[in-house]
Amino acid sequence: MPVGAVLSLTGAAAHYGESQRNALELAAQQLNERGGVTYDLTVEDDQTDPRQGITVFEQFASQDDVSVIIGPTLSNAAMQTNPVAQEEGVPVLGISNTAAGITDIGDYIFRDSLTEDAVIPQTVAQAKETLGLEQVVVMYSNDDAFTESGYDAFAAALEDNGIEIAETITFSKSDTDFRALLTQAREHDPDAIVVSALIEAAIPLVTQAREIGIDVPIIGGNGFNSPALMEGAGEAAEGVVVGAAWNSASANPLNQEFIEAYSEEYGTPPDQFAAQAYAGLNLIDTAVRAGCSGERDDIKEQLGQLKDVPTVLGDFSITETRDAEHPAVVQIVENGEFAVLE
Numbered sequence: 001m002p003v004g005a006v007l008s009l010t011g012a013a014a015h016y017g018e019s020q021r022n023a024l025e026l027a028a029q030q031l032n033e034r035g036g037v038t039y040d041l042t043v044e045d046d047q048t049d050p051r052q053g054i055t056v057f058e059q060f061a062s063q064d065d066v067s068v069i070i071g072p073t074l075s076n077a078a079m080q081t082n083p084v085a086q087e088e089g090v091p092v093l094g095i096s097n098t099a100a101g102i103t104d105i106g107d108y109i110f111r112d113s114l115t116e117d118a119v120i121p122q123t124v125a126q127a128k129e130t131l132g133l134e135q136v137v138v139m140y141s142n143d144d145a146f147t148e149s150g151y152d153a154f155a156a157a158l159e160d161n162g163i164e165i166a167e168t169i170t171f172s173k174s175d176t177d178f179r180a181l182l183t184q185a186r187e188h189d190p191d192a193i194v195v196s197a198l199i200e201a202a203i204p205l206v207t208q209a210r211e212i213g214i215d216v217p218i219i220g221g222n223g224f225n226s227p228a229l230m231e232g233a234g235e236a237a238e239g240v241v242v243g244a245a246w247n248s249a250s251a252n253p254l255n256q257e258f259i260e261a262y263s264e265e266y267g268t269p270p271d272q273f274a275a276q277a278y279a280g281l282n283l284i285d286t287a288v289r290a291g292c293s294g295e296r297d298d299i300k301e302q303l304g305q306l307k308d309v310p311t312v313l314g315d316f317s318i319t320e321t322r323d324a325e326h327p328a329v330v331q332i333v334e335n336g337e338f339a340v341l342e
Helices: 016-034 052-065 074-089 116-131 143-160 179-186 201-212 226-238 255-268 272-293 296-303
Strands: 004-007 039-045 067-072 093-094 109-111 136-140 164-171 194-195 218-220 241-244 309-311 314-318 329-335 337-340
Touching: 004 016, 004 052, 004 255, 016 039, 016 201, 016 255, 016 272, 016 337, 039 052, 039 093, 039 309, 052 067, 052 179, 067 201, 074 093, 074 109, 074 143, 093 272, 109 143, 116 143, 116 194, 116 329, 136 179, 143 164, 179 201, 194 201, 201 218, 201 226, 226 309, 226 329, 272 296, 272 309
Parallel strands: 004 039, 004 067, 067 093, 093 109, 136 164, 136 194, 194 218, 218 241
Antiparallel strands: 241 329, 309 314, 329 337
């Protein structure tokens, strides 16, 4: 069965796309060895550019005639590429699209990635209880659908929890020097700095915050969910709090088997983006086997009926709005690794 994946293998989101590709290839290899259904996986690079994503979606939908499309990596691209698949009647499974409104594009659009609206409220509530937050500064890149959605979720959750926002500071997703903005944030003496940003901005932002003497907790959105944060920021990442859709420390046997297989195959442990990609192809496989069909409309129908499917993310269900439903977790960086915030 032909499966197309559109991922950001180059550009600003390459950190995420590379691990997604690895996980998809691992899942395809394992499923093909299982037998019964053979997956012909084709992965294309959208270069972290929605325009290139549209081109690849059009190719997959019409010329290559794939049964299902996985991706793209970023919500910003999904907003522009998914209408192509909807128009052509090709089911799409987003594996890292967390912005609001993605599945509103149409009834062929699904995702296994929890929305920021599902994860961030739990993150803020847990951070308030554990860290005693009363006042924060919020920072976010205001030129990306994903980070803007994260900001909206943070702002709402902070208000719901009675936490004052001393100031909201915006920046571009391409920025790398945050010292002036961080100095501005420090003047408020906040209990924490809350950030919605992609990993390319998150690493220098966290590093520079510690360099200028900011020692309060930094709370990040889903874009912080990568070992690249610890690799790039080193000791500066210690104490960073991140809401997550996947718990690497979970004793779930499927999860532990996945981590072992991924680590052995690629020489590095998987991140959340890998876990969601791996779960994604396995969920498609569940839908294909349930319908005994690799036809587009049959896959669409069966994806919509997924309920309590065991995955590396935990027991997974698709909601009526074609969104993901499974347990979330709040993590903190300790000794260079993500640990559960308790």
